[in-house]
Amino acid sequence: MAEQKTLHKxxxxxxxxxxxxxxxxxxxxxxxxxxxxxxxxxxxxxxxGEYTLRLEMRDHDDGYLSFMEETGAEYIGRMxxxxxxxxxxxxxxxxxxxxxxxxxxxxxxxxxxxxxIGLLNLGIGILNSVNGASLGxxxxxxxxxxxxxxxxxxxxxESLQQDKLIRE
Numbered sequence: 001m002a003e004q005k006t007l008h009k010x011x012x013x014x015x016x017x018x019x020x021x022x023x024x025x026x027x028x029x030x031x032x033x034x035x036x037x038x039x040x041x042x043x044x045x046x047x048x049g050e051y052t053l054r055l056e057m058r059d060h061d062d063g064y065l066s067f068m069e070e071t072g073a074e075y076i077g078r079m080x081x082x083x084x085x086x087x088x089x090x091x092x093x094x095x096x097x098x099x100x101x102x103x104x105x106x107x108x109x110x111x112x113x114x115x116x117i118g119l120l121n122l123g124i125g126i127l128n129s130v131n132g133a134s135l136g137x138x139x140x141x142x143x144x145x146x147x148x149x150x151x152x153x154x155x156x157x158e159s160l161q162q163d164k165l166i167r168e
Contacts, residue, residue: 003045005031010039013110016055016082016158024057025051028085030104036077051086052094057109058083081113100164106156110148118146 011019023033023041032045032051054073058064058081065075065083072091076084089093097103122143128136 003040004034006040006042008039012048012149013057013114014152016057016110020053020055023055023084027051028055029161033076033084034085036079049089052089053084053086054094054096055082055084056096056106057081057113081109100160100167102159104157104164107153108139108159111153111157114146114150114153116144121146 009022011022026033026041026043027046028047028049030048032046033041033053034044035042044145053076060078068075068085071087073085073087073094076086078084085094085096097106103152124142125136125139128139
């Protein structure tokens with residue numbers, strides 16, 4: 001069995017690029033992701049730079065997983081709606097999005113989830129506050145944080161849309 005180590009780390013949904021960058025830095029130092037859990041990353045010792053890692057928010061789709069396997073990507077696991085893949089770097093560049101529109105669609109999926117969870121927290125927080133519940137403020141803080149994340153995703157989406165207009 002290969003040498004393994006587990007690290008615990010938190011990333012916000014809107015910082016998925018930062019998470020992916022960290023996972024690839026780990027892979028370039030010889031630790032490739034092999035299992036995922038809530039704030040838990042398990043790595044196995046590999047040759048430095050042997051793998052490139054990607055993650056994507058997507059509903060479960062067996063056809064998509066099969067397609068990814070055909071490209072040489074290994075399915076590592078899923079954390080809620082996030083899917084983690086790795087592929088050997090010897091196969092060449094590994095990108096999940098072929099164009100700007102697919103990148104924008106990915107940001108839209110993240111936005112919808114943040115919006116729904118944010119609005120639910122806002123509603124629960126308001127109801128709890130009106131009914132005198134002492135912890136309603138927690139939901140209101142969560143709603144605020146999620147709306148901040150929604151703004152960050154919106155900014156990334158606007159940037160992509162501007163780049164697309166320039167290129168057309």
